[in-house]
Each structure stands twice: as C-alpha cells, then as structure tokens.
Amino acid sequence: MGRRTSLLIVTTPLFAIAAATATPALGADRQDISIAPGRLGDAAIALGRQTGASIGMSDQSLASLRTPAIQGRMSAESALRILLKGSGAKAQRIGANGWRIVRAKSPPPPSAAPAPIQAAPLADQPPAEIIVTASKRDTPLPRYAGMVEALDSSLFTSGEASGGTATLLARVASLSSTHAGTGRNKLFIRAIADSGVAGPTQATTGQYLGDMRLNYAAPDPDLKLYDVGRVEVLEGPQGTLYGAGSLGGIIRLMPNAPNLAEYGGQMSAGLSATQHGDPGGDLSATLNIPIVSEKLALRVVSYGVQDGGYIDDVNRGKDDVNRVRTYGGRAALRFAPGDGWIIDLNGVYQHIDGDDAQYASRSVGRLQRASAVAQPYYSDYLLANLRIEKQWDSLRFVSSTGYVRHILAESYDATQPNGPPALFRQRNRVDIFSTENRLVRDLDNGLGWILGASYLQSTSDLHRSLTSFGTAEVQPAIIPGVPMYGRGMAAAATGVQNMVNEATMFGEASFEPVKGLIATVGGRLTNSRLSGEALDPVAALSFSELARAEAQADRSETIFLPSASLLTDAIPGLTLYARFQQGFRPGGLAVDDQRVRRYQNDRASTVEVGARKGVPGRDLFAASANIAYTDWRNIQADVTDRIGLPTTANIGDGRIYTVEGRIVVRPLRQLTLDGSAIYNDSRLTQPTDFVRMLSYEGRSLSLPNVANLSGRLAFDYRTTIGDDMRFNLSGSARYVGKSRLGVGPILGQTQGDYVDTSLSAGLTRGAVQYSLSLTNLLDSNGNRFSLGTPFDLRTDYYTPLRPRTVRIGLDLAF
Template structure:
C-alpha cells in the first residue's frame, strides 16, 4: 500500500513543475576599446549572457568603445560594425558571432565546422568567484566552472550530488542529503558531525551558506553557473575555506521580459521505491527596465532502498525535499543595482542511509528508526554601484540552519534507545568591497567584512524500555524508559570576526602577472556547556569556558606569479593560507577546548587552451600542503561526535585534466587526482591509536580519484536538438578516521551515469540512468557512532531511471 501511495504522489508531482526563464533587456554596458575576444568577455559578464564564436580568429578584431544603457543586440551591433562579422541570436541568453564573408583565401585549409549554434560555448570563461572577474587564462589556480548548460532539470534535483559527479576533486561523506560534509582536493577532517567549522566554504552569490554545519544541499534549479575554486582561499574568503569554495550563482531577475519554465520527472530505483521531482520558475517584470521579480519553487522525493529486517520495514530511507527562492531586482538608474534574495528549503529523511554487509545487500537490523531533518532559511540584500571600471559591492544577510539527527544507541542485550542531536546555527555576515577591473585580469580589490556565527548543539537520550531502571548508555545521563528523553551535555560556540582584506595584480613585464594579497582577521570566541549533566565538575566547566572566551588576530598572506607569454599556455605558481577558529566540544561528557588550525599551500600548475573552445584543453597542478593543529570531528570513547586537534599533517596532491573536442558535436572530458596524506606529528591520544608503528593518513582523504565523460550535441533541424552525455567517476580508498577503531576503509568504487534529451522548440524530453551497473560501492563506513565494530556501509543509490519533461514559456 505504501508503494502505491508513493506512486500516486509522484504521479501528481509529474503533472506540474518548472525551471529557468530566458530573455534579454536593456542594461548598463561599459566596454573599453580593444579586441573582440576581450569585448565579448566583458559584454557577457555585464549582461549575464553566453556569447560564442564560430571562428576564434574573430577574437583579434579591433572593436570600439561601447557605453550606455543598451540591449545585448544593440551592443553587439556597435562592436561588430565594419568587422565582417554579425551576431545571431540563439535564445534569450545566448548569441553566436559568425563571419559574413570568408576569412581565409581559397588555398587555406578549411576551418573546423562550428558546433550547433545553440550549443556554442562562450568566447571565454570568466572566474567570477575571484571577486575581480578574472579571465580563466589569467587565473592562478585550479577552478571548475559549470554553466547553465551543465544542469538538466533532473540534475538540478540532485543538488550537491550533481556537483560530486562532475568535479573529481570534490568529495562528500554521504551521510544523507542535508547532513553531508564536503571536501575539496584532499582537505578533509573526518566523517562525523561535531561543532567544528566546515573546511569548504559555500556561497550563494556573495552570501555565505554554511559555517559550523554540514552542506545544506540546495537544489540547483534556475542556476546560471557554479564555480569550484580549490583552496585555500583565505585572502578573499577568510575562515573555513581551507579546501576551497563552492559558489552557486542563480539567474538574476530579467528586467525586460516575462518568462518561465515548468519541469517534472518520474524516477524508478531498482530494489526500492519510486521518486519524482517538479519545479517552477517565473520571471515577472513589475516596472519595465526598473523592477523585476524571479521566483523558483520545487519538490523532490527520492525513493528509499534500504530494508530494516529487524523492524520488518522496506525502503526505510526515503527522503523528501521542498523549497524555493525569490529574488527582487531594482535598478533605479544606470549605475545602481539592488538585489533582495530569499531562500527556504526543508529536507526530511525517514531513516538513516546505511546498511550492514553481514545482514545482506541493502539491508540492516536496527532497533529504532533514525530520522533526520534540515531546515534552511536565508535572506540577503546586495548593492552594486558601477563607475566605468570601478565597482562597489555590498552584501549583507542572515542564515538560520537547523539540523536534527538521530542515532541508534541500543546496547547489546538492552532495550531500544535513541540518541538525538540538534544543531542550531545562526550566521550574520556583511561584506563591502571596492573593485577595479582592468584588462586581462589586472586590477585590485579592497574590502572589509564582519561575521557573527552562533552554533548550539543540544543532545538527548531516549530509552524505550518498559522498566524505569535501564542500563547506562551515557555516563551521568539517566535512561527513563517509556520514550521519555533525558538531556545530555551539549555545547554553544560563538565567533565574531572583523576583517580587512585586499588583493592586487600588476604586470611588471609583458606576459608576467604578479598578484599579492592579505587578510587581517580578529576573531572573538566564546563557548559554554548546554544542559550539563550533574556529574560534571563546576570548576572544570568554568575553566573550559574561560579558555574558550578569548580573542585571536591572524594574518593570511597570499602571492602568485603567472605568465601567458607562451601563446595559448598559462603557467603559474601560488602560495595561499587559510584557518579555522577554535571552540568548545564535549568529550566523554566533559567540556574541552580545541584550538584553531592553519593551513599553508604551495602549488604550481599550467593551463593550455580553454575547455569547450579549443580542440584540446589541458590543465595540471601539483600542490604541497602543510596543516597545523588539524581540527577533526571524531568520536569519544562513548561514541559521541566531538572535536579535537589530532596533530600536524602534510598532503601532496597531483591533478590533471584534458578536454578534447573530438568533432564539432562531440566533447570528451577526463580528469584525475592523486593524494598522499600523512599525520606527521599526531597528537598524544592519536599516537596511542597507531598500531604496529604504522603511519596514519589524514581521515577521509581518498588516495586516487578520476572521471571520464562525453558530451554529444547536434541539431536535426531548426527546431529539434539532441543531447547525449555520460560519465564514469572513480572514488579511491580512504579511511573513516584514525586508528584501528575508526580505521574502516571506504570508497574504491565507480559511479556511472547516462542521459539523453530531445528539445523541440520550448519542450524538452529527457531520459537518464544512474549507476548503470547497479554497483554496491561503499561511500561511507559509519552507521551509528554507538557501534563502531559492525560492518556498516553506505551503498550507492541502486540503478535509477528517470523520465522528465520541461516546458519553457
């Protein structure tokens, strides 16, 4: 009956839904005299459009200055006047520049045929997450840029899982949607969730999404672009960007044209329940050229596939997500833009995502259900003022993130027991910066920011036995039985950060760019125990809280050298630092302080060609990272998540990527990452866990990862386009934690996907298949932290088929 009800629910979802709108309108445009390649980069950035070229030799054509409040079409006409080229409009946000007369003599080799117009890549990739909108070929570092073409409605429903499938250097703990920890490169602390700050910074536009909490896993509907910058990124993004940052840029309201899109999908998971997704996007100009509203709403259900044989229940790990975004844009004149944004999302997981190999594939035997819930709320206002090449940007906002989790705490031979943990995180942040964008990535940025974050972790233990006297599970915590909860010791951590930062790039000699920057941060930290158990000493509590109340000032320098003196080749070297402030954690029902940690990375790399633009694009990077006083979320002797400094470590990372346009319609993409990590100076309690004098690796760092993919796009006629894509990603071996108790291995699996779509006019039909070979790979080896000896594993979602339809208007 349950599956029939789910099927009816999913069928109802498929009747309606929605996605991004497209359109053009008059905007403030300011382009200096130069060449067409640079001019189209600037125009695409200022108008948030995609501008491609059928022939890259057009990039060298001289162009005049273009300024004023113009439509994209009018600006392109001015740029191309007398150039022998013209612009063709593909859709509301895509243009293609083609020649109107032959560029080569008859004896010259024929140029490579252009890709279909609607799929032509941008003339250049601009790294907007650099906050100075740097062209990719002049950015010193590893970056992955995914534009709106990368996300179908089905992939948008996957949220962070879609990014994991596309970026080889990005990894996750896979504890469940809304409760995962994300890692970039090999900068990972551990797999359990304690009070420590994330190693990866996440942003929606200029607004910070997370602090001392897991990935909120926002769905990617109506998103124009996602950039993943490898870290550390301490100069521009401050604390919590040790591994790097993920910046999601949603489509902004269009001031001149009404539009929208509806999308829906049905999915079937082998060995499990059906699922479905729907979305709706509407762009509504309120006052032409002045005021517009853009609204996105969505709902996603992921069918369960884990059976609990002890409780006699099937497919217990079903997850539901619903939420939306609203954005209001006001452009009072040619120089000012004001954006007000709001986000809400709720995730409900019926049960945990893990299984037990000794019980059976996709099965476990739990005494109680272990549901979880994530509520996420964000509000933000952004102001931008433009003076030619000078920009002022101010972003201020508030985040409330509540995550409730539960773990099976049943002891051998005892009655069922459930441990609950609720993490309430409040973030207020504001950043104000002045930016000077000069040609080819030169210029400077100067800014200041203030952040205040408070994290409160509440804990309780509930026994379900009939007797009033129960076996002790947590020292000092009574077990009342009969479903009555008893409070366990929790913790509150608060941090206030005031920051000044700056960065500047200059060209001392032609073809050599030097960049220097720094960030000065003063952090005021405080902490206290919440609901301390009676067994805790008042003196110990007072001492720990006194240690937590302190002020720290830290300076993070950065420097890089880059040369593009070799045509179509970029060489760079970079030094960058990052840090995380300390705080309080509960260890064995005692409150203890953990210190801040600091990371320094020296890297060198190269880049040849631009992915999607050139026939062959290559990039590579080698990095050495020194990590001091590593903060890691671990488990204490009882099994509770806690945070401690586990010592010093070092990491070597080697990365490479090649993107080849095999034909005008087919692109091949492959990447690889190798990590070698060691705890060079483990903390005393960690050294005690080292057995047989074996060296210890940094937790959750896979030794090897890689991805291969293809993308095929073609046109059948003027109205019909076909898109095929597929990928396979390998995730290497890693360990859950340090020592023999948390030394379980995980990873060493291949995840695969295949998708196809046909677009005819405003309608698109799609079909996708994930986990083609129905792999049972282990993504995460932790089940319940109260039992670290059972062979728990978190399997890949079994083979899943999705059918979808999108309609744009």
C-alpha cells in the same frame, strides 16, 4: 581602456542584461574594440566591458551563435552590427546606451552566414573569454593563478539540478563528500578532510550563494541547482578573499538574476524508478516578472523532490526505509535605478526530511540492516541577503549583507547488546550574520586590485538527548551521567554553544612587472572573538570544571593570512603559475566523555604549481595540471570519544601531496571528451595525545575520508536534427578510490573503491525538452561511507550507492 560594465553570465536561461548602465554619450563614442571569434554570448560580455554598453539577450539559444572577430576603433552600435550580421538575430535599442539582442523574424538562408566562421576550422578559433567571478575581481581564466572548475547551466539537466551537490560530486574529480544523507554531508576539496562525523567544528570547504556564505559550523545544506546559471569550484586554501573555513577551497553557486525586460519562466517534471527500491519524482517552476520595465523585476523558483528509499530494515520488518523528501525555493528582487547602481534582495528556504538512516550492513544482506529503532533526520535552511553594487568605469563597489539560520536534527540508534531500544538525538542550530564591503578595480587583462572589510557573527547551539524505550524501572546507563528513564522519555545530555565574532580587513593586487608576467600579492587580517558554554550539563560535571573550560574558550585571536602568486602567459595559449595561500578555522568548545573541552584553531598552508592550456569544451585540445603541497597544523577533527559520541579535538599536524590533471578534447565540433584524475597522499605526521589515547601507535596515519586516487571519464555529444530540434547524449564513469572513515583504529574502516556511472539523453524542440537518464548503470553496491551509528563502530556498516535508477523528464520554457 574603454569604459566597462559588469555583465551577468550569458548562460541565464532567458536573458543576460547589464548590471550597470553607462552615460548616454558613450553609445555613439568610437572606442578601441578587440573581440576574438567565438560565441555571441561571450562576445556580448566582452563588448559590454570594453564600451560600457548595457547588452541583453532575450533567448539563451542565441548565446551559442558563432561570431566573427572584431578589431578596430568603432562605436558599440557598429560593433553589434558586425557581430550580428547574417546571424539571424538583431539588436534593439533600449534607452540611450542599451541594446537587447533578439531573434529576427525570418532566419537568413545558409549562404548568408559569415564565410570566415563557417570555413575556419575549430582549431584556428581563439577561445572565447571565461571569467572567474569567484576571484571577486572578474579575472579572465587564462590569468587566474589556480585550479578552477567552472560549470555553466547548459551542463545541467533538470534531473541533475534536482540532485544538488551529488551532481557536482559526479562532475568534479577533486570534490568529495561523506554520505550520511542529503543535507547532512561534509564536503571536501582535494584531501583537506578532517573526519566523517558531524560535530561542532567549522567546515573545511566554504560554500557561497553569490556573495553570501551558506554554512559555517554545519554540514552542506545541499541546495538544489534549479535556475543556477553557473557553479565555480576554486581549489586550495582561499583565506585571503574568503577567510575562515576555506582550507580546502570554495564552492560558489551563482543563481540566475531577474530579467528586467521580459516575462518568462520554465517548468520541469520528472519520474524516477530505482531498482530494489521505491519510485521518486521531482517538480520545479521558475517565473520571471518585470514589475517596472528595465528598473524592477522579480524572479521566483520553487521545487519539490522525492528520492525513493532502497534500504530494508529486517529487524523492524520495513522495506525502503530511507526515503528523503525535499522542498524549497528562492526569490530574487532586482532594482536598477540607473547611474550604475544595482540592488538585489534574495531569499532562500529549503526543508529536507529523511525518514531513516542511509546505511546497510553487509552481514545482514545487500541493501539491508537490522536496527532497533528508526533514525530520522531533518534539515531546515533559511537565508536572506541584500547585495548593492555600484559601477564607475573600471571601479566597482560591492556590499553584501545577510542572515542564515540552519537547523540540522539527527538521530542515531544507541541500542546496546541485550539492552532495550534507545535513540540518541542531537540538534544543531547555526545562526550567521555576515556583511562584506569591497572596492574593486578589475581590468580585462587580469590586473587590478581589491580592498575590503567584513564582519561575521556565528552562533552554534548543539543540544543532545538520550531516549530509552525500555520498560524496566532501573536500566543500565549508556552515557555516564545521563539517566535512562525508559518508556520513551528523553534525558538531556551535555551539549555545547560556540560563538564567533570575526572582524576582517583584506586586500589583493595584481601587477605586471614585466610583460607577460603577472604578480599577485594579498593578505587578510582577522580578529576573532571566541566564547562558548555548556548546554544542559549533566550532574556529574562540577561547576569548577565547567567554569575552567568556558574561561579557556573565552578569548581573542588575531591572525594574518598572506598570499602570493606568479603567472605567465608569455607562451601563446599556455598559462604557467605558482601560488602560495593559507586558510584557517577558529577554535571552540566540544564535549568529550561528558566533559567540556577546548579545541584550538588550525591553519593550512599550500604551495602549488600548475599549467593550463586552452578552454575546456571549446578548443580542440585543452589541458590543466597541478602539483600541490599542504602543511596542516593543529588539525581540528570531528571524532568519537571513548563512549562513541561525536566530539571535536585537535588531532595533530599533517601534510598532503596532491597531483591532479585534466584533458578535454573535441575531435568533432559536436563531441567533447573529458578525462580528469587526482592523486592524494595525506599523512597525520604528529598525532596528539588524544589520538594516542585511542590506542593508536606509531607516528604516521592517513587523513580520513578522501580517496588516494579518483578519476573521471566523460563524453558529451550535441547536434541538430533538421531545422528545429537539438539532440544531446552524455555519459560518465567516475572512480572513487579507497579511503578510511576516520583517524585511529575505532574509525579505521575502509570505504570507497567503486565506479559510479551515468548516461543521459535529451531532445529539444522549440521550448520543450524531453530527457531520459540512467544512473549507476552497473548497479554497483559500492561502499560510499562506512559509518552507521557512532554507538556501534565495529559492525560492518556501509552506505551503498543508490541502485540503478532511470528517470524520464519533461521541461517546458515559456
């Protein structure tokens, strides 16, 4: 086994450089090298791993150059010479064991291209290597036991980057969401969904920026995807490697790292027009600055996005009230002192302002509602992270430590029939400190091990208030125990604070008991210390009642999550696997009918079997399929109490069957056809007394917010025009089937059953790209989400798709 180094994904827009350097003597050593024919970007990654060389790339377009196979014993320099022969690129030496691949001054004539690559049909070319970095062991895709969706930056236009999570929802059939508004949605993978109401419970889907956790007891922060090199979605519980809050799976965003060698950047601008609504626009800029060549570099991203409104409020006489503005940015500082060390300091800030709620009422009219008051919201997100990596041969140490502050402030129309206008507000502040340290031995053949320890501290403060705008001195109460002052004076309603401290040890190892069969076993031991208290309790709550609830919340829990999988690739080109994994969420305190109550932890266990053939988008034919069964015990769910306020409770036990599949075909080298579908059958099999008290009868009920059937059809066409222009055309249609808003008759409204469509085109000439995109081509009025205000759960509220929207964009790289 040759020495290796950790390389960044080569889809970095301007440069992919080694994350660690090897000893100087290695550059001239002859070593066993085996690289399949494919793309230069993937060949550079494989060569870096097999030789320990630091290999960079000055231009993203070079990554797509075709390269021949290499097999034999040679030096890294000799291998590079073979890879680049006739490609129009050359390698420049950097230091004792580094190279930068640059474009040659004069491109060679067509006849100079390697004959085997031009002559070989696409079907005869082995797939280039794709690495599942979210496995934390850099596992090659053919040897990863599970369903994974990997999206690289070449698939995102600047317009799609401005869409944030909405872009991922349009591309991944197993991913679903509530639609309360940008920055306040809950994300679900497969059918692991608790409810659509935002409460203090932890998310079922883990979200990460690199190695840093993005959220805990809060909705999706919806970070924009500018300068993100890759997104990976891992399906099913990921408790062993990611711990609490990954019951459904994880979403991992991997931003492009600073380029240590060259200045560069990109700017983008777009204007959009929405039928029936206001115009919008987006701006972004990325700048990369090497401060000390090959040692220290800074990368900065900034952006601003305005989504025009399209909902009219007929009661207040206002049009297009639901405008949303987002601005933010990221900064990354990379220091490479040498000897295999990489130190990254990262910061993120994003602010979202929503002028009003996103819902309408069918009885009022299309894209219309009648509200007594505006319902604005905002999200304020801050992240800081320090990541340290050290590389020795096939051994790697990674330490990631960071802090997150996430504030989400929401408001709901609490006006009662024949009553004065009233507004209910809640503000949730979540503070997270986390650190993880792991030692990894990740080999190119998917074997190896990981051993780590982590600590997390999360505090969630949920404050609530009620404001009446009436003028009468005595007003009827909306929430028992909460006074109605009138004239816009706010009265505090009972809130809650939840604190979690988690100390964890985890490990996983893969071995090959017989050739072609890989077994993986792992486990995670977590001790959670939980505590909680009431905030601003109303006078109706007795001291003894509060003390009893808080005493119940103050406890310690120790949980062990095992995992195991078997995988075989003994049949050439085909991967078969079986997997068992668990996930959990700790308990806490919630407010129910102005009472503080404890809810307990829940746990999901999933058994799945699947198959995978080929690499999507690169092979002539690629397919994957999966069948999974999930047993979900003591389900936590954000529901509504009898007053209509959001609360959290254990609603019982459930089970979920999932069947999904995907087929990707390349009938032409320039054309890719992609089809995927997922079917979910979810049931609440043993409801708790809390659910029965909501007038529920019977013993079986569908779990909320995830459609029983969803699917996606898409095409992507890319070609060259002349010598210096590239053209691409892509389109998709996604069907989202029927689902229910929540559990029980009060939250039993149906939603979904619509088709969302899009079409986009781009023309690139040199460093400039022109783009045109259309979304919701059919101008569908489909219902994405049936929740309006929790104080009125019987009106025919719906959240429509954004009407037909056209965007023109311009991107400039420098």
